[in-house]
Amino acid sequence: HPLFNGVLVQRAEDLRKTYDYVVVGAGATGLTVANRLSEDPTVTVLVIEAGEFDQNEDFVTVPGLAGGAVGTKYDWNTSYTANDALGGRVVPIPQGKVVGGSTKLNRMVFDRGSKSDYNAWEGFGNDGWNFEGILPYFKKNEKFTPPTEEILAEYDIKWDLAFHGDKGPMYTSYSPFIWPTTKNLINATKEAGIYIPEDQANGNAYGGYYCPHNLDPVNVTRSSAKEAYYNTASARQNFHVITGNQVKRIVTQTINGTVKVTGVEFASSSNATCQAVNVSREAVLAAGALHTPQLLQVSGIGDSAHLKSINVEPIVDLPAVGQNLHDHVSAIVVNTINTTILTQSALQNATFAAQAREEYNTQRKGPYSSPTGDFLLFLPVPTYSNDSASIHAQASAGNVSASLPSDATAEVIKGYQAQYESLTARLLANDSGTLEIIWADGVIVLGLQHPYSRGSVKAASSSIFDPPVADSGFLRNPLDVLLLREGVKFARRFITSPSLAALNPFEAVPGANVTSDADLDEYIRGSASTLYHPAGSCKMGPKEEGGVVDGELKVHGVQGLRIVDQSVFPQLPASHTMTTAYGVAEKAADIIRGV
Numbered sequence: 001h002p003l004f005n006g007v008l009v010q011r012a013e014d015l016r017k018t019y020d021y022v023v024v025g026a027g028a029t030g031l032t033v034a035n036r037l038s039e040d041p042t043v044t045v046l047v048i049e050a051g052e053f054d055q056n057e058d059f060v061t062v063p064g065l066a067g068g069a070v071g072t073k074y075d076w077n078t079s080y081t082a083n084d085a086l087g088g089r090v091v092p093i094p095q096g097k098v099v100g101g102s103t104k105l106n107r108m109v110f111d112r113g114s115k116s117d118y119n120a121w122e123g124f125g126n127d128g129w130n131f132e133g134i135l136p137y138f139k140k141n142e143k144f145t146p147p148t149e150e151i152l153a154e155y156d157i158k159w160d161l162a163f164h165g166d167k168g169p170m171y172t173s174y175s176p177f178i179w180p181t182t183k184n185l186i187n188a189t190k191e192a193g194i195y196i197p198e199d200q201a202n203g204n205a206y207g208g209y210y211c212p213h214n215l216d217p218v219n220v221t222r223s224s225a226k227e228a229y230y231n232t233a234s235a236r237q238n239f240h241v242i243t244g245n246q247v248k249r250i251v252t253q254t255i256n257g258t259v260k261v262t263g264v265e266f267a268s269s270s271n272a273t274c275q276a277v278n279v280s281r282e283a284v285l286a287a288g289a290l291h292t293p294q295l296l297q298v299s300g301i302g303d304s305a306h307l308k309s310i311n312v313e314p315i316v317d318l319p320a321v322g323q324n325l326h327d328h329v330s331a332i333v334v335n336t337i338n339t340t341i342l343t344q345s346a347l348q349n350a351t352f353a354a355q356a357r358e359e360y361n362t363q364r365k366g367p368y369s370s371p372t373g374d375f376l377l378f379l380p381v382p383t384y385s386n387d388s389a390s391i392h393a394q395a396s397a398g399n400v401s402a403s404l405p406s407d408a409t410a411e412v413i414k415g416y417q418a419q420y421e422s423l424t425a426r427l428l429a430n431d432s433g434t435l436e437i438i439w440a441d442g443v444i445v446l447g448l449q450h451p452y453s454r455g456s457v458k459a460a461s462s463s464i465f466d467p468p469v470a471d472s473g474f475l476r477n478p479l480d481v482l483l484l485r486e487g488v489k490f491a492r493r494f495i496t497s498p499s500l501a502a503l504n505p506f507e508a509v510p511g512a513n514v515t516s517d518a519d520l521d522e523y524i525r526g527s528a529s530t531l532y533h534p535a536g537s538c539k540m541g542p543k544e545e546g547g548v549v550d551g552e553l554k555v556h557g558v559q560g561l562r563i564v565d566q567s568v569f570p571q572l573p574a575s576h577t578m579t580t581a582y583g584v585a586e587k588a589a590d591i592i593r594g595v
């Protein structure tokens, strides 16, 4: 009988000594890859997940409560480390610790980036990683359902079936309810002459667009990686999952200078007995952008100097592990509005909330059927700033070191140089968004989609059970502050357009007295936060350019080890990240299978 403290779902007695593939992490990417690999009944797949199964709590399943699992036991409850560029502030960065990973916590925005976002990945030395190369995998993930008749009667949503899948495991659809001031936002977008693509899925995901969600259109509940990929694989005899256990080390063997993965070790807590399984083909890391680099480091794969400082014997010197971490940094402009139109604040009224809940329970309609974010803007710099030429000139004259942690090595700097050039060219481009705008009844969240600044993830000790030190890098490069400051100025102009002015907005935050560039910058540095999209910390790319994995997602210098999660994105797309994570993982599964 196997020894382990967690639950081996369904077949505890079946835990094997050896698996062909061991997948670390049962989030968006881990479950996708494990599901696809286990389609072949002749291969054995084990998934090891630190968290447990959720219990279908309302705050997980009900769209109107999306995000409610943040701060619960399903969250790692981690934070980015104190950051001088943010006035020394620590910024919380929730991450899912549950079967389904962050797709159980997230806000259910299901969008893609633009062609130029993915084509840039190929430009960084990754053959086949362009929009055309990922598109079949976006479609493979998805089972798309158009909006309801009721929604179409009110909103001019268009979609192009050529860019959607109809057989994938992930339900995607539009909210059956849209908060009414979204119409003011859409009209203001039109008044400003901002481009509205036919369908954000078509590779032109900039301007303003109607946003689909990972939403089961019949039950009107969250469709997470668990429902999509675990449920459809769980009956397979060759698909095993252990929950409540954290992988603590990737075990390697070095023969004649070749380092090869032979197994993984895991435990339910720092003082629990350590278990191990052998890996005959590959270990596949899908622990997310903060935990995957940490796991490599505590396993002896990383920057030798850092590893020695935490008493880990270096096995493969790969200084780029954990570098290039970046995330969508955000700022906020809060307007109170004064209108008779129904707004989200109505839910603070217990009677209204109870009625809305009843409507959801009985008809799957009304406020609780929308996770919000039904129309989003992703604005190119020339669309939201009159100063794109001077910002471009400033960036062109800038120095790459302003973006990077002081310990970035030569390879990391070289790889980042290429990113810097691509980011700078983008300042003048009209084919991808730099500023996201999320609207909620006067509240305007601004998200910087192509930040210059980079941080890093470092294991704090040799124990996987000590949270990693994650430096977000937020606003390290002042260009990012400038790009957000231009965003605040845009938000102030935008709110004066007739359809938004009709809501009688009054700016509460930062407030009418915050007007000079210096005051705006201070406001931004003092309040900037995250849109929850950490990525890039095990970048795909050539080793000599700071890549941790190659274009086949194999870790440089290690046999039998791949990374398939968001840490491999060389650069964030201008979109939320889940859809891209699924697309990458679907493509990764085919690469691993040699299809």
Ligand SMILES: Cc1cc2nc3c(=O)[nH]c(=O)nc-3n(C[C@H](O)[C@H](O)[C@H](O)COP(=O)(O)OP(=O)(O)OC[C@H]3O[C@@H](n4cnc5c(N)ncnc54)[C@H](O)[C@@H]3O)c2cc1C
Binding pocket: 024, 025, 026, 027, 028, 029, 030, 048, 049, 050, 051, 067, 070, 094, 095, 096, 097, 098, 099, 100, 101, 102, 103, 105, 106, 107, 108, 109, 110, 111, 245, 246, 247, 248, 286, 287, 288, 289, 291, 292, 295, 464, 531, 532, 533, 565, 566, 567, 576, 577, 578, 579, 581
């Ligand atoms: C609060 C929040 C809101 C978000 N909103 C949106 C949104 O609206 N739209 C969108 O597109 N994206 C959103 N995202 C991001 C989206 O969820 C991620 O892009 C996606 O889940 C990333 O997939 P992943 O596989 O890389 O990581 P995850 O889905 O986070 O999965 C990683 C898994 O690995 C497990 N793990 C970690 N370490 C170990 C270990 N050592 N051993 C075993 N298991 C381990 C974790 O517990 C977790 O289950 C949001 C994220 C958060 C946190």
